[in-house]
Amino acid sequence: MDQFNSKNYLIYANFLNKLAKDLTSFYYSKLNRTFKVSNKLEGKGYDPVTTSDKAFEKFIRSKIKNKFPDHQIVGEEFGHQKSKSDFTWVIDPIDGTRSFVIGNPTWSNLISLNYKGNPILGLANFPVLKKYYLNYSEKTAYVVDNGKRKKLSVNNKATFQNVKVSAAFHGSLSLDKQKKIPQILKLMQFPCSDALSYSHLAEGRVDVVIQCSNKIWDIHPIIPIIKAAGGYLSTWDNRDAVNAGNILVSPNKIIHNKFLRLLKPVSK
Structure with a gap:
């Protein structure tokens, strides 16, 4: 199987870096207001979806289509847009919809870029917390917190x-x-x-x-x-x-x- 060309990481990482900022701006300009909630599992359980989930996903899809029109997209709310491309974007427009509904600030926008089914880049953007997590390669990832960037590392002292x-x-x-x-x-x-x-x-x-x-x-x-x-x-x-x-x-x-x-x- 062909391997992803690591020289292209920066192209996609820079796109996601800008998208994180655009998503936070989009939230405060368009979505930080009253929203509607419905239950996907009516009568069988509780799996909420809001009008904001759908608005976020449409926004993300439009950004991807504009920049990478041939790529596939899989989103929680609007399904799989197929193509012959080896690249697929996987979107959770609001991860933690329950948190979003009750005003807990821990919800996020999640996006991955997959190459032949393997996630190679990931973004976790937290608009209310004004921070996002993003990897730039297989071995380098950062958190950007209120504009300040810090390299990510797990706790190497954990036992x-x-x-x-x-x-x-x-x-x-x-x-x-x-x-x-x-x-x-x-x-x-x-x-x-x-x-x-x-x-x-x-x-x-x-x-x-x-x-x-x-x-x-x-x-x-x-x-x-x-x-x-x-x-x-x-x-x-x-x-x-x-x-x-x-x-x-x-x-x-x-x-x-x-x-x-x-x-x-x-x-x-």
């Missing part, structure tokens, strides 16, 4: 004895299953806020993030950022995180393998 764990099951793990992982429950001592928790791990603020039921647009944009910061990702049953689903993220292999063992009773 199992002092690990900071952020976890959420999003209603996907029954109480009976939770009883099978008592040590995980005991270690869940830090709040989990959707993609912000993954981003905090890349920044070295937390050491392990455990989440359930991620879709590709929840995790693909995070994968290249975490890897560039030195972290490890997989599903709970140790498959490639590209598959989405139940996700484990850790700062090193030792901790990652330890948590895979702890999660094994609920990993099937």
Whole structure:
């Protein structure tokens, strides 16, 4: 399989860097006002979508189409725009819609660029927090916080004895299953806020993030950022995180393998 030409990273990273700023400006100029909420799972559960989700996705799609008209696009709200291109943009216009609905500032815009199905660049933009996370290569990623840029690195001093764990099951793990992982429950001592928790791990603020039921647009944009910061990702049953689903993220292999063992009773 042909490999992505690393010389082209800067083209796409610069595009995402500008897009992050444009998305924040778009939010404050157009979307920081009353919005409508509907439930995708009416009668079967709760999966909210807002008029702002749709507006963000239309905005992102228009920017991509203008710059890279031949590329494919997959978005949570408007599906798959197919082409013959090896490049696909994967969009979650608002990751953390529940947070958005109640005014919690931890929601984000997530975008990845995939080459032949493999996420190579990721953006996690947090408009209300005025910060965004973006990788520029396989080994370099930054957080830009109120205009100040800092290189990302996981906590290299983390050990199992002092690990900071952020976890959420999003209603996907029954109480009976939770009883099978008592040590995980005991270690869940830090709040989990959707993609912000993954981003905090890349920044070295937390050491392990455990989440359930991620879709590709929840995790693909995070994968290249975490890897560039030195972290490890997989599903709970140790498959490639590209598959989405139940996700484990850790700062090193030792901790990652330890948590895979702890999660094994609920990993099937």
